[in-house]
Amino acid sequence: MSQSSPSLPIAVSIGEPSGVGADVTLAAFARRQSLDLPPFFLIADAEMVARRAERLGLDVQVRTIGRPEEWGADPRSLDVLPLVNPHSEEPGRADPANAAGTIEAIDRGTRLVLDGVAAALVTNPIDKKALYDAGFRHPGHTEYLAELCGTLIGKPCQPVMLLTGPDLSCVPVTIHIPLADVPGALTSELILSTARIVAHDLAKRFGLQRPRLAVSGLNPHAGERGAIGREDETVIRPAVEILRGEGFDVVGPLPGDTMFHPDARRRYDVALCMYHDQALIPAKTLAFDETVNVTLGLPIIRTSPDHGTAADLAGTGAARPNSFIAALRLAGRMAGIGTGEDASGR
Numbered sequence: 001m002s003q004s005s006p007s008l009p010i011a012v013s014i015g016e017p018s019g020v021g022a023d024v025t026l027a028a029f030a031r032r033q034s035l036d037l038p039p040f041f042l043i044a045d046a047e048m049v050a051r052r053a054e055r056l057g058l059d060v061q062v063r064t065i066g067r068p069e070e071w072g073a074d075p076r077s078l079d080v081l082p083l084v085n086p087h088s089e090e091p092g093r094a095d096p097a098n099a100a101g102t103i104e105a106i107d108r109g110t111r112l113v114l115d116g117v118a119a120a121l122v123t124n125p126i127d128k129k130a131l132y133d134a135g136f137r138h139p140g141h142t143e144y145l146a147e148l149c150g151t152l153i154g155k156p157c158q159p160v161m162l163l164t165g166p167d168l169s170c171v172p173v174t175i176h177i178p179l180a181d182v183p184g185a186l187t188s189e190l191i192l193s194t195a196r197i198v199a200h201d202l203a204k205r206f207g208l209q210r211p212r213l214a215v216s217g218l219n220p221h222a223g224e225r226g227a228i229g230r231e232d233e234t235v236i237r238p239a240v241e242i243l244r245g246e247g248f249d250v251v252g253p254l255p256g257d258t259m260f261h262p263d264a265r266r267r268y269d270v271a272l273c274m275y276h277d278q279a280l281i282p283a284k285t286l287a288f289d290e291t292v293n294v295t296l297g298l299p300i301i302r303t304s305p306d307h308g309t310a311a312d313l314a315g316t317g318a319a320r321p322n323s324f325i326a327a328l329r330l331a332g333r334m335a336g337i338g339t340g341e342d343a344s345g346r
């Protein structure tokens with residue numbers, strides 16, 4: 001762990017214990033010095049993490065800390081803030097019985113950042129269905145963190161999901177909803193509020209003033225001037241015109257199939273897409289190992305690897321830690337923690 005900076009550490013939540021969260025966190029910790037990673041501690045069941053390290057054959061000592069302030073006393077050890085709700089470890093087999101611990105880790109990490117004890121929260125992937133089966137009523141971290149932060153600060157938050165990689169940053173305006181519900185959920189107001197949060201947070205968190213925004217259409221060929229679907233003209237174009245009137249650098253609606261080729265991508269900083277897969281397919285296809293999921297619109301910095309629980313790889317050593325490492329680095333840069341990385345960011 002880098003001791004060159006007196007910065008606060010980053011809190012990392014374990015995510016789904018049967019997934020690769022522990023694997024990628026341990027792998028990143030093992031390479032922390034050569035990669036000059038920002039300091040971090042893990043919120044997890046310490047015994048589960050130690051067992052996973054052993055299973056993976058990683059020479060990582062796990063040290064339980066009583067309070068986050070105890071972080072960093074022994075630079076050789078991965079500090080783990082233990083859970084009240086224990087996690088059983090069965091790689092590849094999600095169990096709703098672990099849900100309480102999974103949610104506890106997210107809750108505690110969020111509170112620690114809000115309390116100024118941790119610099120940022122990096123979340124490992126959750127198995128959404130396992131949490132739903134245990135009664136969790138939020139589609140994912142993104143929506144849950146917005147509600148939790150809103151309750152804790154007494155002010156509602158609109159979460160915005162940003163996927164950012166070396167060659168593409170994009171935002172799904174509607175997030176975790178069935179495709180059939182997208183046309184009904186898509187409103188000019190939602191596009192406007194999302195674009196305003198993107199512009200505000202890119203300036204505040206990334207130092208990018210007046211980002212160039214490209215807004216996608218919803219229908220094939222952005223509706224072919226109303227001939228293949230109406231939303232492009234009745235919902236999306238009016239929002240783009242209002243944004244332009246407010247001084248935004250924005251184009252659209254652009255046909256979704258032609259806005260991601262290399263020349264097109266050079267013309268904007270962020271693509272605002274109308275639904276989850278319209279944004280996440282190009283992001284993960286272009287750079288699965290380097291793309292980071294960031295939640296904008298929150299009073300805390302939250303990043304996450306772009307991948308899911310990868311249950312098929314848990315405990316095998318085959319999970320690549322790259323996206324997790326990118327998430328740690330980006331959280332560090334957003335929090336102003338010095339690392340050996342090029343700070344130009346994305």
Ligand SMILES: NC(=O)C1=CN([C@@H]2O[C@H](COP(=O)(O)OP(=O)(O)OC[C@H]3O[C@@H](n4cnc5c(N)ncnc54)[C@H](O)[C@@H]3O)[C@@H](O)[C@H]2O)C=CC1
Pocket residue numbers: 020024124125126127128129140141293304305306307308309310311312313318319320321322
């Ligand atoms: N932020 C979060 O909490 C996220 C959670 N999920 C959840 O993850 C679960 C599984 O989702 P899937 O769609 O199967 O996506 P996935 O990303 O877990 O897996 C898709 C494919 O990519 C591979 N893969 C994923 N991460 C990898 C890594 N680090 N190194 C090498 N290969 C990797 C997997 O082995 C699999 O073949 C679902 O329950 C989903 O809800 C998915 C995305 C984000």
Ligand SMILES: NCC(=O)COP(=O)(O)O
Pocket residue numbers: 126139140141142143280293304
């Ligand atoms: N596919 C992205 C995703 O599911 C991210 O979900 P979350 O960060 O909101 O948990």
